[in-house]
Amino acid sequence: MGSSINEARTKQILVLVGVALLLFFPILDSNRYHLNLTILIALYAINAMALNILLGVAGQISLCQSVFYGMGAYVSGILNVHLRLDFLFCFAAAIVAAGLLAFLIGLTAIRFKGHYLAMVTLVIVVIFIEIVREWYGLTGGPDGFPGIGKPRIGPFVFDTEIRYYYLVYSLTLILIFFGHNLVQGRTGRALTAVRQDETLSYTFGVNPTAYKLKVFVLSGLFGGLSGSLYAHYSSFIGSEDFSLHVSITMLCMIVIGGLRTGVWGGFLGAALLTLLPEWLGALIKW
Amino acid sequence: MHKHLMKLGGAEMKKRVVILLTFILVGLIAFIQTALAAETWRIGAIISTTGHYAPLGTAERQAMISLSAKINGQGGILGRKLEVLYEDDEGIPAKSAFLAKKLIYQEKVIGILGPSVTACAMAAAAVCEEAGISMVFMTPTKEVVGGKKYIFHVTPGSDLDAIFISRFIENKLKAKTVAILHGPSQYDMSVARLVTQEVKKNPKLELIASEKWSQDDKDMTPYLLNIRAKKPQALVIGGSAFGPAVAIRNIRDLKMDIPIICTSGTAQQEFLDLAGEAANGVYVTSRLQYGNPLPEEKDIFETIQREYKVLPSSFHANGWDALLVMAEVIKRGNGDPKSIRDALENLKNFKGAIGTYNMSPTDHNGLTTECVVMLQIKNRMWAVAD
Amino acid sequence: MSDLLQYLISGLTIGAIYAIVALGFHIIFKATEIFNFAQGTFVVFGGLLAYSLVVNAKIHFAVALVLVVVMGLVAGRFLEIIIRKPLLSGAHLIIIIATIAIGIILENAYLLIWSKEYVPFPPFTAGDPIPLFGAIVPRQSLWVIGLTVLVLVLVKLFFKYTLSGRAMQAAANNPMAARSVGINVELMIIYSLAMSTALAFVGGMMIAPITFAGGPAGPGLTVKGFVAGILGGIGNSNAVILGGLLFGLMESVVGGMISSGLKEAITFTFLLIIFGFKPMGLFVRAREGH
Numbered sequence: 001m002g003s004s005i006n007e008a009r010t011k012q013i014l015v016l017v018g019v020a021l022l023l024f025f026p027i028l029d030s031n032r033y034h035l036n037l038t039i040l041i042a043l044y045a046i047n048a049m050a051l052n053i054l055l056g057v058a059g060q061i062s063l064c065q066s067v068f069y070g071m072g073a074y075v076s077g078i079l080n081v082h083l084r085l086d087f088l089f090c091f092a093a094a095i096v097a098a099g100l101l102a103f104l105i106g107l108t109a110i111r112f113k114g115h116y117l118a119m120v121t122l123v124i125v126v127i128f129i130e131i132v133r134e135w136y137g138l139t140g141g142p143d144g145f146p147g148i149g150k151p152r153i154g155p156f157v158f159d160t161e162i163r164y165y166y167l168v169y170s171l172t173l174i175l176i177f178f179g180h181n182l183v184q185g186r187t188g189r190a191l192t193a194v195r196q197d198e199t200l201s202y203t204f205g206v207n208p209t210a211y212k213l214k215v216f217v218l219s220g221l222f223g224g225l226s227g228s229l230y231a232h233y234s235s236f237i238g239s240e241d242f243s244l245h246v247s248i249t250m251l252c253m254i255v256i257g258g259l260r261t262g263v264w265g266g267f268l269g270a271a272l273l274t275l276l277p278e279w280l281g282a283l284i285k286w
Numbered sequence: 287m288h289k290h291l292m293k294l295g296g297a298e299m300k301k302r303v304v305i306l307l308t309f310i311l312v313g314l315i316a317f318i319q320t321a322l323a324a325e326t327w328r329i330g331a332i333i334s335t336t337g338h339y340a341p342l343g344t345a346e347r348q349a350m351i352s353l354s355a356k357i358n359g360q361g362g363i364l365g366r367k368l369e370v371l372y373e374d375d376e377g378i379p380a381k382s383a384f385l386a387k388k389l390i391y392q393e394k395v396i397g398i399l400g401p402s403v404t405a406c407a408m409a410a411a412a413v414c415e416e417a418g419i420s421m422v423f424m425t426p427t428k429e430v431v432g433g434k435k436y437i438f439h440v441t442p443g444s445d446l447d448a449i450f451i452s453r454f455i456e457n458k459l460k461a462k463t464v465a466i467l468h469g470p471s472q473y474d475m476s477v478a479r480l481v482t483q484e485v486k487k488n489p490k491l492e493l494i495a496s497e498k499w500s501q502d503d504k505d506m507t508p509y510l511l512n513i514r515a516k517k518p519q520a521l522v523i524g525g526s527a528f529g530p531a532v533a534i535r536n537i538r539d540l541k542m543d544i545p546i547i548c549t550s551g552t553a554q555q556e557f558l559d560l561a562g563e564a565a566n567g568v569y570v571t572s573r574l575q576y577g578n579p580l581p582e583e584k585d586i587f588e589t590i591q592r593e594y595k596v597l598p599s600s601f602h603a604n605g606w607d608a609l610l611v612m613a614e615v616i617k618r619g620n621g622d623p624k625s626i627r628d629a630l631e632n633l634k635n636f637k638g639a640i641g642t643y644n645m646s647p648t649d650h651n652g653l654t655t656e657c658v659v660m661l662q663i664k665n666r667m668w669a670v671a672d
Numbered sequence: 673m674s675d676l677l678q679y680l681i682s683g684l685t686i687g688a689i690y691a692i693v694a695l696g697f698h699i700i701f702k703a704t705e706i707f708n709f710a711q712g713t714f715v716v717f718g719g720l721l722a723y724s725l726v727v728n729a730k731i732h733f734a735v736a737l738v739l740v741v742v743m744g745l746v747a748g749r750f751l752e753i754i755i756r757k758p759l760l761s762g763a764h765l766i767i768i769i770a771t772i773a774i775g776i777i778l779e780n781a782y783l784l785i786w787s788k789e790y791v792p793f794p795p796f797t798a799g800d801p802i803p804l805f806g807a808i809v810p811r812q813s814l815w816v817i818g819l820t821v822l823v824l825v826l827v828k829l830f831f832k833y834t835l836s837g838r839a840m841q842a843a844a845n846n847p848m849a850a851r852s853v854g855i856n857v858e859l860m861i862i863y864s865l866a867m868s869t870a871l872a873f874v875g876g877m878m879i880a881p882i883t884f885a886g887g888p889a890g891p892g893l894t895v896k897g898f899v900a901g902i903l904g905g906i907g908n909s910n911a912v913i914l915g916g917l918l919f920g921l922m923e924s925v926v927g928g929m930i931s932s933g934l935k936e937a938i939t940f941t942f943l944l945i946i947f948g949f950k951p952m953g954l955f956v957r958a959r960e961g962h
Binding site for chain 1 (some may be wrong): 924
Binding site for chain 2 (some may be wrong): 031032144230235236237242278
């Protein structure tokens with residue numbers, strides 16, 4: 001009993017240290033390239049966390065996370081550039097749109113399991129990318145979509161790397177907290193039941209279909225949120241940013257970070273997969 | 287199950303945290319590396335050498351490697367050697383922007399060459415413009431410049447190809463109705479769009495059919511049938527090597543008798559290899575005058591053939607000219623990023639392999655249709671069209 | 673009218689390849705409950721190997737065909753070795769990622785080994801296409817359709833009449849019972865992977881004259897072959913083959929008659945709708961045998 005209290009305490013301290021590091025990082029190191037790296041880690045981590053819940057806890061293999069990421073990015077960007085709407089509105093719309101798309105896709109997807117589900121979600125990516133590339137007038141087609149504005153809340157513009165860092169990380173931390181609670185609580189247990197044995201979960205009063213749909217929509221919401229943040233950060237998005245390759249990368253992040261570690265695996269995996277190639281490259285140059 | 291979760295929280299978690307901390311430590315050490323011998327001109331090159339556009343990127347890189355070796359062999363620029371840092375963006379725009387930031391803020395380059403794909407160029411351009419570092423990219427899309435001050439390109443806009451082709455159809459082929467067949471990739475779709483625009487602008491020409499093949503289509507027959515039904519007098523194919531080769535073989539199979547014009551993306555050896563006999567008689571726009579190279583092209587022909595045993599393609603020419611231009615403006619601007627930019631904007635009458643550059647504040651490319659030449663394939667080899 | 677016939681001919685030709693890929697998926701799935709996400713890449717690889725044999729080593733087509741089959745069997749054996757551990761522990765995600773990774777590595781290897789993206793492959797028999805009611809039938813199309821039929825018939829005969837074939841079926845249908853009558857289930861799994869890969873290689877060789885050997889078509893072929901298989905109904909070899917042919921025809925007709933721009937999007941959306949109604953496949957009534 002004593003050891004588990006110690007474990008919990010260690011975890012809490014680690015979390016506090018981690019949060020402190022994150023808070024003070026830009027002050028210690030304001031190199032734009034480094035900040036860029038950490039921002040990208042956070043954006044990918046949000047998606048990886050969603051996959052942690054969707055796949056790690058609920059057992060649903062999804063290869064279409066990049067589609068939700070892309071949906072959020074394009075909706076936010078298009079509303080901002082074509083309709084000149086404010087960032088907050090675009091941001092909210094992007095999240096809703098991605099969630100809606102996830103709902104629609106989910107209606108079909110939940111009928112499938114395992115490899116079948118993987119393939120269905122793969123097909124979704126193919127369809128999404130082709131539509132994006134064909135719709136030149138709306139999305140810029142294969143040439144990409146430039147000119148997306150920086151985020152603004154009232155008069156405050158997030159136009160420097162540091163400001164963006166804090167924006168992204170505060171949202172990420174909120175999502176980590178939310179996700180962690182979800183996994184530890186009733187929903188998490190219900191999703192685990194669904195993963196382990198769908199038929200049996202009925203006996204626990206868990207409707208697997210409803211839960212699968214919900215968690216699918218959740219992955220859509222996370223994707224849409226991070227997608228919108230990405231679009232406004234980068235000011236330019238292209239169809240290749242949301243390809244199957246990106247989905248697979250996100251999956252690898254949770255495999256490497258830890259499939260069943262709640263939401264932490266996603267964050268860790270995102271950090272490793274983003275930083276590792278950079279460090280190896282730097283080491284090789286030495 | 288509860289115990290399972292707890293255990294993961296404990297031992298597993300600790301192991302992963304230790305790994306992460308180790309990496310952070312190692313990474314910090316690696317980041318504190320000092321830049322090597324600072325007595326070189328450092329420029330970055332963001333090229334897509336893997337991914338869908340790998341053949342393009344590889345050719346561009348080959349040309350740059352050869353030319354930079356040649357420049358350094360002749361003493362470098364103003365006595366200092368040129369150091370090119372090559373990065374691969376895999377054709378992903380997010381990566382291009384990322385690499386641009388890395389090259390500028392970490393490696394402190396004074397100029398950037400590439401990217402080689404339009405979407406990637408757009409992404410990187412935003413970064414370079416903000417940082418005040420000149421970028422000479424290699425895609426035929428003017429929109430990437432979009433009024434920016436630091437962004438230039440050596441590849442002529444596909445609109446030049448489009449203008450040239452539309453004039454050629456009208457004057458040389460004396461045809462009135464045109465059909466377009468193109469592929470799904472960035473270049474294919476952009477050049478098809480521009481040719482469509484040009485043809486529509488020309489009152490003497492009429493566009494009567496437009497078809498697109500999909501990524502890995504093995505067989506273009508369905509699209510060709512649609513085109514054949516409308517009976518066009520000329521067919522423009524927008525693609526690289528693979529697509530047009532398949533299409534042209536299908537066209538010969540179907541015994542369609544129609545003049546075929548390909549765009550400059552097809553002016554590469556691979557197309558000749560794949561299309562074989564079927565390619566005879568096909569027209570292709572090009573930057574380089576195969577069969578009869580111009581004086582300013584002799585260098586690239588000789589170098590590429592000697593070092594890589596192939597004829598230079600338009601992509602070799604892209605990489606070559608990008609480096610050539612950058613080297614020239616580094617000299618004129620004495621390595622200062624702002625002066626480099628000014629030198630670029632004021633580059634006049636500068637002869638590269640692709641053509642003669644006359645840049646200005648409103649024209650960051652500097653090429654005209656003068657750089658386009660129409661080739662015709664005879665006996666499976668390039669020849670200038672009559 | 674002749675246009676429609678032409679679409680059908682194109683559709684059947686590519687459909688035959690999808691059928692072979694789908695059959696490969698089916699055989700592995702029956703034995704192991706997994707899918708090889710590198711199946712399409714193997715097809716392309718087979719084409720390239722055939723190129724080396726026929727063009728570089730100047731071996732006769734027929735001999736090359738046999739060699740390609742043998743190489744496919746060997747490759748499948750290697751595949752089994754690589755995925756044996758996650759296979760036994762049932763970690764589906766690992767296998768998916770592993771086979772995807774194999775596919776990626778293989779694709780990057782092409783450029784290194786053959787130093788070109790695509791290589792031209794001579795047709796099995798030379799000659800002009802054969803006219804048929806206003807449409808044309810390329811000779812290679814006949815080869816593809818003919819060989820596919822031959823391969824399929826051989827496979828079915830193998831499963832029905834040979835001891836190994838029946839043993840494989842038994843092992844797939846009920847591993848526990850199969851073991852109890854002395855069948856080496858692990859060996860049957862190896863056989864399944866070997867056969868499936870050999871099928872892929874042969875398909876690659878057949879299609880190479882039409883599409884050129886090499887290229888990044890692998891993943892596309894994997895997706896389409898798989899989707900075609902599900903369309904028909906994985907679990908029944910006839911259904912899977914029909915699914916492949918149907919998918920090829922759909923693609924060709926949609927591309928030719930509806931829109932070439934959105935061909936893939938439309939075809940796949942169609943398919944997803946069909947899946948919504950019949951997730952087990954169009955040509956399957958209930959869980960049947962091979």
